[in-house]
Amino acid sequence: MAAKSLKEKLAILADAAKYDASCASSGTSRRDSLGGKGIGSTEGMGICHAYTPDGRCVSLLKILLTNFCVYDCAYCVNRVSSNVERARFSVKEVVDLTLAFYRRNYIEGLFLSSGIIRSSDYTMEALIRVAKSLRLDHDFRGYIHLKLIPEASPDLVTEAGLYADRLSANIELPREESLASFAPEKDAGVIKKAMGAVRLKLDEHRAGRGDRKRPPRYAPAGQSTQMIVGADGASDAEIVGRSAALYGGYGLKRVYYSAFSPIPDASSRLPVSKPPLMREHRLYQADWLMRFYGFEAGEIFEGAEDGMLDLALDPKLAWALARRDVFPVDVNRAERGALLRVPGLGVKSVNRIVSLRRWKRLGLDDLKRLCRSVEKIKPFVVADGWSPGGLTDRVDLKGVLPPEPQPVQLSLF
Template sequence: MNYERIKEKLEILADAAKYDVSCSSRGSKRQNKNKGLGDSSGMGICHSYTEDGRCVSLLKILLTNVCIFDCAYCVTRKSNDIKRAGFTVQEVVDLTINFYRRNYIEGLFLSSGIFTSPDATMERLIRVAKKLRLEENFNGYIHLKSIPGASDELMQEAGLYADRLSVNIEIPTKEGLKLLAPDKDHKDFIQPMKAVKNAIDLYKSEKEIIKSTPIYAPAGQSTQMIVGATGESDRDIMYSANFFYNKFQMKRVYYSGYIPVADDSRLPAIGTEVPMMRENRLYQTDWLLRFYGFDVREILNEHHQNLDMDIDPKLSWALRNLDQFPIDINRAEKRMLARIPGVGMKSVGKILSARRYRKLGWDHLKAIGISMNRSKYFITCSSREFESRDLTPIQIKSQILLSGSSKYSKNFTNQLSLF
């Protein structure tokens, strides 16, 4: 083995993979068996965080950065003058096993530029995962990128060896994709998602009858959208995300701020980047849709097309809907408790449990751990009246930002670490 050449390939293809952020491993429960290597149960990759707070890592690379497409937003587009490289199937397998034995990684995240054809590329990715599973008895986490345009048969096979599959939708709107990637067709992104979703449903239903049915993509599928490469609004982005969650049962949609990589009149100028705060607000909105019972149209609509950068989306919604407040903390149903700014779902559970035994007052709510500097303007309890009285939304917003700015920022930063 030419170790210097392998090292050079690794530097090129690991750097090229850094633009893909859709690599959370939560949801997989693949157990180690037959004295194999690795165990993805409760573990993960890509310096992400598991549910118990542990930081985990991955080998995150491209199989090759050679690509037949010329997408304006992509650093590996065929017209870009960069060093090209490609791994063989065995090289990726050897790297994964050797890195795992040295305790560098706990799994593999493998993507690729599209060489020759979508099917040829997808087939090569599957061969890597298949060799790891069947020849190396590797039971660690494997995330494969689904190649747009790949056949349903290949997608079905991929899920038998990978824990998670993901096809990046790339640009949130059809119009944006047509502008920046005219060689690609939106339906080529949708078809692999549909194939994976159908296969997950099929294998799940079969396993209920035949227990020996193999597990198919236990961690489901995810996708990623580039934010800010075209003029899409936050509403456009979140409506697309909501469609993928509902239509294809996505585990996660990831939002990646566009980093200018080309001097192209169709793209933002070199030196301008999407503010990190915009990504953060999109993730917070995503959280509200998936766990807090919000409808996307409540947060973003024709009258409110972009998220407020100063405050989180739940607080922004509450200030636009003061007619629904105050909420009696001792009587409100779970759905409304979850809509109080400063109250997370764990706190909702604690409130519901505690109020079965006594009426809750201000001290009880502080002990539960809700963010009082925000919530006090929207609730009543047994020991104090509604705080906002005749304050306007602008006055409430100003008081929240001024009175608890440092604590607010710290809590916000902690929340972002989850993403």
């Protein structure tokens, strides 16, 4: 077998890494390369340098160090029993490629993961070597996201956070029972413990108000995780509940949802069908409701059937239709929290309403300029010169509202 060229390896190891949805490069410490020996900066906002036709952004060079793996996780393209082509980068190859891409302004940094080779510690050490070389040998100040190998020793988890902006360990499946059956070598308990350990480290390194000396930097962009949607039978309520527990327990910055997608050389144990993209989209919306709109996980499913989100309806609108007793809200008086629950009002719109109403009474004309569609919010708000009257409680309200532009989900055959 001829040795693979670097380009062939890149094709294989990028393909192998693309099922991880995370690509964020935001929310880390602000820094730049001025006064340093290398290049790189992070200025708060993440930057998406390109978009692929799947609508996903390309922010980081997202690759695996190797797709050789001793694990046999049924949902994974890299499981040991899959016959995909295998490749392995050297540490230097990844470092050089990252810097070459970064210099050309293709990327914000590196997201490095790996199949498990030899042992968890061996694999984790190799990942850390890449990050360490970028930081110490090249004074690279761009973004680095390292995947945690949960089974690796705690010392390595600690070390990874010294070089990485973000760490992530994937919880993989919403139900722990399904993980046990689909990923026999993985243990949800071990993954949770790794996330717990990172959380404690993050807390420990967070500068206290009274601290004279700032503690050393530790994964300033925090940790995240990913759940595969549609590979086991978990309901949306189970998934969102799981996310809530993960956010609460481990202070995660993000939970990513990845619609289970057909993979080359699939396992016979999992559905080979069109990925449930719409369901994934609704779950992200529900996740947003928890993180930015003050909803508790359970509330989101008030009125939902069998714990499943309505695919045809934005979950916030679905909630509002089920809870008309709290509407309409007066945009000139209601508390911020109540405004956030109006379907069609985003966080920015609410902020603008709250600041503007100190100066004038808001009518529909104002709302037209403050939100995307005033028709959508009309049944749920009272404004100067406007009251929805019986509109709020109309049985056919769903039909009266302007339809949400539906991303069409094509059938495969």
